[in-house]
Amino acid sequence: MRFQKTTEYALRVMVFLWNHQGELYSVNRMHKILNIPYKYLGRVMHTLTGAGFLEVQQGKMGGYQINAQKSQIYLYEIIGAIEGLDSYERCVLGFPECSDENPCTLHKIWSNQQPGLKDMVYNVCLNDLGAEYNLKY
Amino acid sequence: MRFQKTTEYALRVMVFLWNHQGELYSVNRMHKILNIPYKYLGRVMHTLTGAGFLEVQQGKMGGYQINAQKSQIYLYEIIGAIEGLDSYERCVLGFPECSDENPCTLHKIWSNQQPGLKDMVYNVCLNDLGAEYNLKY
DNA sequence: TTTAAATACTACTTGTAGGTGGTAAATAAT
DNA sequence: ATTATTTACCACCTACAAGTAGTATTTAAA
Numbered sequence: 001m002r003f004q005k006t007t008e009y010a011l012r013v014m015v016f017l018w019n020h021q022g023e024l025y026s027v028n029r030m031h032k033i034l035n036i037p038y039k040y041l042g043r044v045m046h047t048l049t050g051a052g053f054l055e056v057q058q059g060k061m062g063g064y065q066i067n068a069q070k071s072q073i074y075l076y077e078i079i080g081a082i083e084g085l086d087s088y089e090r091c092v093l094g095f096p097e098c099s100d101e102n103p104c105t106l107h108k109i110w111s112n113q114q115p116g117l118k119d120m121v122y123n124v125c126l127n128d129l130g131a132e133y134n135l136k137y
Numbered sequence: 138m139r140f141q142k143t144t145e146y147a148l149r150v151m152v153f154l155w156n157h158q159g160e161l162y163s164v165n166r167m168h169k170i171l172n173i174p175y176k177y178l179g180r181v182m183h184t185l186t187g188a189g190f191l192e193v194q195q196g197k198m199g200g201y202q203i204n205a206q207k208s209q210i211y212l213y214e215i216i217g218a219i220e221g222l223d224s225y226e227r228c229v230l231g232f233p234e235c236s237d238e239n240p241c242t243l244h245k246i247w248s249n250q251q252p253g254l255k256d257m258v259y260n261v262c263l264n265d266l267g268a269e270y271n272l273k274y
Numbered sequence: 275t276t277t278a279a280a281t282a283c284t285a286c287t288t289g290t291a292g293g294t295g296g297t298a299a300a301t302a303a304t
Numbered sequence: 305a306t307t308a309t310t311t312a313c314c315a316c317c318t319a320c321a322a323g324t325a326g327t328a329t330t331t332a333a334a
Contacts, residue, residue: 104266109258
């Protein structure tokens with residue numbers, strides 16, 4: 001039970017850029033700092049830009065930064081852009097009668113019912129992360 | 138953020154057999170009831186048997202049932218047997234300083250700190266599942 | 275003892291996430 | 305203008321999860 005590697009990379013780079021807003025970072029700089037394969041990170045950045053999270057400046061001295069229009073970004077937005085959020089509409093355990101109205105234990109956790117994964121992970125926003133404790137790059 | 142398909146199959150079949158203890162079920166019967174590919178289910182059953190969760194009777198009229206020695210089985214045992222549990226020892230977000238003592242938000246969720254995924258999913262046991270509400274096969 | 279129905283086991287195929295390489299296009303610095 | 309450095313884009317490679325096929329072995333029923 002885990003995130004896709006690509007999602008992990010996306011979360012990592014988004015938290016990083018969120019904590020360095022207003023400064024352009026190239027893929028080359030970030031792949032060194034965050035220990036993410038250079039070429040692969042390029043693709044992830046392209047996806048995140050297409051999803052509207054980032055502003056990009058092409059050419060020499062270019063790079064990426066958080067879209068200045070965004071005052072907040074939730075993790076479910078990022079996760080959804082990479083691996084989708086509709087993962088567990090059906091019942092994990094395969095109960096034919098399992099539904100939002102009549103959920104099994106695992107369904108409750110993956111759906112938007114309380115307390116669920118959504119509240120623990122999806123509804124965390126970037127402001128909550130990284131700035132806490134002394135955890136920074 | 139999801140289980141591996143194989144883990145999903147394993148959980149499904151274990152919950153099913155738990156709710157039908159004392160009766161032998163063949164792979165052929167179960168793959169029809171649980172909608173799991175026949176040959177693939179065979180391999181999963183073999184793995185679950187090797188892990189000690191099941192008793193097997195070979196030959197005609199044979200099949201699988203829950204190991205009578207087991208008075209309870211936790212989901213973390215099943216998940217661990219299929220995909221391992223050491224998935225997120227390192228920090229998902231890549232913070233170098235993130236640790237059990239000084240965890241980031243996501244680390245707390247994946248580690249054994251309260252309230253965590255472990256308590257929500259891993260520590261659920263088979264008795265808690267299926268019998269609830271009217272959710273049965 | 276033969277047969278049918280089941281697991282055990284091995285090898286192969288397929289699909290996809292993860293990762294690499296190369297080149298075109300953009301753009302700031304010179 | 306030229307050059308260096310960056311993103312954009314496309315094709316390919318790799319590893320592994322998921323799924324398939326076939327045969328050997330086991331065993332209860334006939």
